[in-house]
Amino acid sequence: MAIQLRQLVAHLGGDLVGDPEREVSGIAPLDAAGSAHVSFLSNPRLRAQAAASEAAAMILTREDSERLGSQYAGARILVDRPYAYFARAAQWFASQSALPRTPGIHATAAVDPAARVAASAVIGPHVTVEAGAVVGERCVIDSGSFIGRDAVVGDDTHFHAHVCFHAACVIGERGIVHSGAVIGADGFGFANEDGAWIKIPQTGRVVIGVDVEIGANTTIDRGALADTVIEDGVKLDNQIQIGHNCRIGAHTAMAGCVGVAGSAIIGKYCTFGGAAMVLGHLTIADHVHISSGSMVSRSIPQAGQYTGFYPLATNAEWEKSAAIVRNLGTMRSRLRELEKTVAVLNAQNKKEN
Amino acid sequence: MAIQLRQLVAHLGGDLVGDPEREVSGIAPLDAAGSAHVSFLSNPRLRAQAAASEAAAMILTREDSERLGSQYAGARILVDRPYAYFARAAQWFASQSALPRTPGIHATAAVDPAARVAASAVIGPHVTVEAGAVVGERCVIDSGSFIGRDAVVGDDTHFHAHVCFHAACVIGERGIVHSGAVIGADGFGFANEDGAWIKIPQTGRVVIGVDVEIGANTTIDRGALADTVIEDGVKLDNQIQIGHNCRIGAHTAMAGCVGVAGSAIIGKYCTFGGAAMVLGHLTIADHVHISSGSMVSRSIPQAGQYTGFYPLATNAEWEKSAAIVRNLGTMRSRLRELEKTVAVLNAQNKKEN
């Protein structure tokens, strides 16, 4: 693949300083870029590395370009946000080398005659599309995926192999769902009667906005009566569990293994580190950031960074600190006792002196 | 859908007070019920809301009905346990509107001639049923599910799309297994030889009782030699991991992301909050309740509620408390030192006075 720099800026913008016909074959970070690559400088601490780079062109801010001066010899693409530009350029390079997928329905797919599949969509081998389902323009539904009755898949959405998208669920345009994700299984709802559990039917849907990405083996349960809602631009990593009737606010991102219990309402622009957990029925404000491995057990009305995990130590040190944690009540009582005794001593001493 | 109240009580019991021919279209909680709904009062604190409800009929106890008096204008269905009745009524409404599934084997399914599939069962597209497997009466096996050699699926059991049910495993009547669940993969068993791991074959089964529900992407490993056992009425949410040779007691319920290591024996009527973890070879008594995010590292011989997770705080506060937790040994030593000093001071003071 050979792309001229002028093609890149024609497509993505930015001011090109240097030879517009210089050809490049791809994009790479500073530590991997060779003379056929475009690279980028988004972290000011890497300026020295950028100066020494052999990259054919460098994506960077006007300010960083001036600071670099003549140290860097290649072409420059001046932009406001180099990292975002890099992401878009990488997407564009990837799209140039992607193999075209031929629209149509694979011979082994089982598409119900009462489903509506756009002629521009690609339906892979062993896919099932049930009656009433709608698959939009230019969708790609890979091998073995399942689309349930009356489900709706927006234009340009991509289901990788082995996705389960259950009856009546909806996903908007440009979604990406990774392998093994299960959208719309029953929520966990039971009534207890003398110790035994009676199932409460889960008749709500999962409704997902546009530009949402859902990781491999992630599960999002359908609502009990109302819907589970994933707003626009949400990004979920792998192995995440979202309980029934949750709402995840727009542009919130969650790393792998996060769990959100039922009916939690999570704000916009939040981030969750890996394996963070949220109890049910809580409300979390916009712009809240939860650290990895932290358990959220109360609502959080205020933006900020929150953390709660036991600090790692050698096993011997942990044994000691954990034993004391178990008995912190005793320690506090001893402290109180001492305070009293010392107060008495102090009073006596003052009287004497 | 229009159902008369007399049909509901004919099917589910309860004493109807009001017009038996009043028609309703479904069931809804107090905050969502309109004049075409049946609703229910199971939480006494919602009595005022019930009084103001427009619901066509209210499921409630005789006692709550008397307290409501004439405040509530609709019909009443008097029962002992309103929430359990609601669950059954919701099931019944759902069954009335469910689309009938036509028994038979889909043309794309691969059912071995040496498997026994009941004529009343539904086998969906792309399903595999291996030799010797048995699929009971009225089972529904949805798209892409896999049933291994000699496995047994009890009557009226429902596998949603993409279930894996491995060789020789057994599930009883009325089971529900959600998409992506893997029942009967090998347990994690190895012998170490000079640092390398030698696999120990896992030749036990998973044996599951009646009325068990298993969540999406949950995994239950087969036993090493003996079986892994899930007793009657157990309810497992999504993304749960049950190790080899565990036994989960009847009617125990586990929320999402719980992990149970191998050979743990868990009692009946227990509950586990989300992401709770149980180490291997432990024994947990009946009626034990483990809070979300808690790690069970010792056996629990006594019923009760148990908890263990680090309390969430702002990141700055956590940094401070975690640093002290790391050094609790030092803090305790300082406390001891003080106690000694104060004891000496105290003794001197007493002598002096």
Add this chain to the structure above:
Amino acid sequence: MAIQLRQLVAHLGGDLVGDPEREVSGIAPLDAAGSAHVSFLSNPRLRAQAAASEAAAMILTREDSERLGSQYAGARILVDRPYAYFARAAQWFASQSALPRTPGIHATAAVDPAARVAASAVIGPHVTVEAGAVVGERCVIDSGSFIGRDAVVGDDTHFHAHVCFHAACVIGERGIVHSGAVIGADGFGFANEDGAWIKIPQTGRVVIGVDVEIGANTTIDRGALADTVIEDGVKLDNQIQIGHNCRIGAHTAMAGCVGVAGSAIIGKYCTFGGAAMVLGHLTIADHVHISSGSMVSRSIPQAGQYTGFYPLATNAEWEKSAAIVRNLGTMRSRLRELEKTVAVLNAQNKKEN
């Protein structure tokens, strides 16, 4: 199945003491072995149990055999490492009774003409193999598995039902991948622009060594640009998440529900207890052992056992200790205050006496 002891030692080595033509039907641990079984003594504390065993033969060390003396009546197989020998013997017994799988491609499989599948391989129902993929000699690819474009599967590797192995990924010889595992989904990489997330294409691969086992519903993401690497002999249990660009060192073993964030570099011969978590971009030395439920938030340059989880208590006790943990800063201040006061008292006392 009847196997003579001489056949066992001919295949696996060890010195047989006793009747070489004694027939056995399988292998069992001490607490389950009957007179038709071979058993083993690997834990010296079980010597009394071994002495009383009816097993036809006992695998044990020469030293333990001498200590047993004439107490145990059966045959003996003297070896250096009884537990490793047991594992191999169990494998051998299992292989004797395994049903032969007929090589070939099932009629319902969708194998691209441009894929190369060894004639000795077994391709099950509903499998997809895309163009350019290579499936080695004697591989078994079970029902519904997916092998992406240009992926490479080494000889004698077994994919259980419903494995996803994405484009360009590589796994070496004798691998075992369990149901629902997803190898090579996109890593979680985004650039943030004014709060919204822009996807960074994930163009690296997952490269897996020989003798690797990967558990059910485990996910291993492909690298962003460079590869994610799983070295030889690694064993991963179920429900594990490995982020993009990680490297897992040879013979490291991880129990269920472990999560490793992107770009973490983990040494050889490490072990991770269930639900342990590792933050991104950390480096962990060889021979590091992380306890279950522990969060690794810094690099670990030194071998050893590390732990960090909040100790379980009754809920009432936890409420108390957690409240103190939240206020440890206050407790430390009170301690400092006391120390100062007592120091003054002490000084005064010394002056007076």
